[in-house]
Amino acid sequence: MASAISSEVVYAPASASAQQDITLEFSRRARGISIWAALRALGRDGLRELVDRNIAQAQHVAARLEAEGYExxxxxxxxxxxxxAGDDERTQQICSAAHASGVVWFGLTRWRLSSWRTGQENLDRLVELLAGLLRDARD
Incomplete structure (x- = not known):
């Protein structure tokens, strides 16, 4: 039963006794409160701007990283x-090096960044770091 409701993912492994994996209550939280709070704080237009900005930022990072040689x-x-970054081993090495740099943290998964506080300067630093790490990995 626990495996059927497990919420464990590669980037956030759970312990054997993690509460979210032994009860259905984890899936019943009041999800509407965070939406209400965002709408209350930002308004409809502000929330739309936030989502649009996050999408544009992600597209910017994707285009720059692709230009640097990432898939x-x-x-x-x-x-x-x-x-x-080519293969799983190189991708993992670059992810570890990026984390060790202290500049960025992002999740690693086997398949195939963002915060509401993420600014363009954060994205530029991310791309510069990852581009340099990929170049170093090729050498």
């Missing part, structure tokens, strides 16, 4: 960019 694995229609 883009998804159609960038939301605020997520899935990239690959």
């Amino acid at each position: 883009i694995l998804n159609a960038v229609v939301l605020n997520q960019v899935l990239v690959r």
Whole structure:
């Protein structure tokens, strides 16, 4: 039963006793409260601008990383960019090096960045770091 309702993912492994994996209550949280709070704080136009900005930022990162030699694995229609640096080993090495740099943290998954506070300067630093790491990995 626990495996049927498990929420474990590669980037956030759960312990054997994780509450979200032993009860259905984890899936019943009040999801509407966060939507209400965002609408209350930003308004409809503000929320639309936030979503549009996040999508544009993701598309910007995807285009720049692709130009640097990364493979883009998804159609960038939301605020997520899935990239690959040739093979799994090189991708993992670059991810580890990026984390060790202290500049950025992002999740690693086997298939195929963003926060409401993410600014253009953060994205430019991310692309510069990843481009340099890919160049170093090729040498």
